Amino acid sequence: MNYIHCLNNISTKGTNLLPDEYQLTDDVDQATGILVRSAKMHDMEFSDNLLAIARAGAGVNNIPLERCADEGIVVFNAPGANANAVKEITIAALLLGSRGIVEGIDWTRANADDPDIAKKAEKAKKQFAGREILGKKLGVIGLGAIGAKVANAAVDLGMDVYGYDPYVSVKAAWNISSAVHHVTDLVELCGTCDYLTIHVPAMPSTKGMINAEAVAAMQPGTVFLNFSRDTLVDEDAMADALAEGRVARYITDFATPTVMKMEHTLVLPHLGASTAEAEDNCAIMATNELMDYIDNGNITNSVNFPAVSAGVPAEGNGRIAVLHGNVPNMVGQITAILAEAGANIANMANASRGEAAYTLIDTDAPVDDGVRADLAAIEGVRRVRIIA
Structure with missing residues (x-):
């Protein structure tokens, strides 16, 4: 019998795939495999029974990867399973960054009790006027599963799309529209586009990649979207650019004490992959990866061991x-x-x-x-x- 422990609530679309020779357990020390979403695992000790951990999502910064590798525990993630959810919220953020939608909603709520609100709204709406994204330049930083979908969707919306990814795989490249222009220099990309969106994993090599030099190169009025990780952006440099007006709007999915003090921001409470469909897809992928490794020894989408x-x-x-x-x-x-x-x-x-x-x-x-x-x-x- 193989025992699976869920550290978080995992969609039953995934756990229902477990056959009779598998059983869910509340005892983590009994577990052959662990399914996890956001629970912090760095302080956990792992029993000798544990063979693998599967993250029902893409990011794995909540898991001690090197220690797991040293202990012979394979860690999986679910790349691409939540890509459509993040793509959709990124497109929504593009529009929120272009039009005074949030500000307009705030105005109507503040004036809800005014019996003359309809007439006053006609005058007030001028302050919420924005611009259209049609024909504007969008820079996509990272062309993996999510970045490729964002780039393709933006092309379909009539944007002029530029992509930067020095490590793009052949598989990912096949999924990217031929209309996307390839850029090999990040600073050049930042200085070219009206809108920028980042879709890269959080790793030591990507921490602060949107640094002071990249921010300084941005055109006045740039809108920057971050639905990947807060650590990718130098917050001090971004705060200065927002205060100066060089960056018109910073829309991020990550609420930090620093970003909450910044001017001209829209901050979401990490909603990027928060859809029922994404949770189902991630749970299904993670469960299948876990079973294939336990039953057959096959490794697919591991983040600390090679694919075999x-x-x-x-x-x-x-x-x-x-x-x-x-x-x-x-x-x-x-x-x-x-x-x-x-x-x-x-x-x-x-x-x-x-x-x-x-x-x-x-x-x-x-x-x-x-x-x-x-x-x-x-x-x-x-x-x-x-x-x-």
Whole structure:
């Protein structure tokens, strides 16, 4: 029996996928796998039973990735499952940043008791006049699952779209409209566009990437949208630009003490992926990833181990999963132990990611626990599983 613990409320569209050999548990120490959304896990201790954690969402800054890798715990996320929800709210923010919609709503509410409100509204509306997005230049920073959808939607709305992403994958590139102009310099992009929106993951390398230089390059009247992470933007530089009027509006999904003091901001309470559909999609993807790894040893969309997939083990074959450090001669040591045990390798897949690596081996016949123990004794091996 495999036990799954949910640290947050997870959509039943995901948990209902669990077959009879899986059971939900309230005991986290009993869990084979954990499903999580936003719960903070950095201070948690993990039992030896835990094989994997699946984040029902994209960001994983609430999970101790390196410690999990060291302990042989694979961490998954659900990239793209909430992409449409974030795309839609980004398009809504474009319009909120262009027209005095929020200010107009505030005015009508403030004057709700005025019996002459209809007549006065005709005079008041001049102060809420805005501009249309048709024909305006939009810069999309990050062209992954979300950025590509935003770029394509903006093209369909008649915007002139520019994209910046030095790491865009071939798969993502196929999904981007040919009308999107490719820009290779971030500062150049910031100085070119009327609107800017950022869609990159929060990592040490992206922290503060919208820095003082990037903000200083922005055209007077720029509208900047942030539905990714607050840490991507240098808040002091943004505050100065807003006070000077160089940036006309900063619309962000992340309420921080600093941003709440800034002028000319619209701050949302992290609503980007808050739709029923996104929660369902994320839960389904996370649950499937968790089961495929536990049942078959396949890794898809992990953030701390490489992707390795070998399908379902063939009937009568054995399957061995070895999580280990990315060090020389590891595969040689693994195959030597199998050869000494008389196990014939039918198929083997190996990949590395930074300091972590993964080897998935199919043998002509199942191996015994003695082989598992010998493999686990190799220096640098973090976890060994006999799956079949």
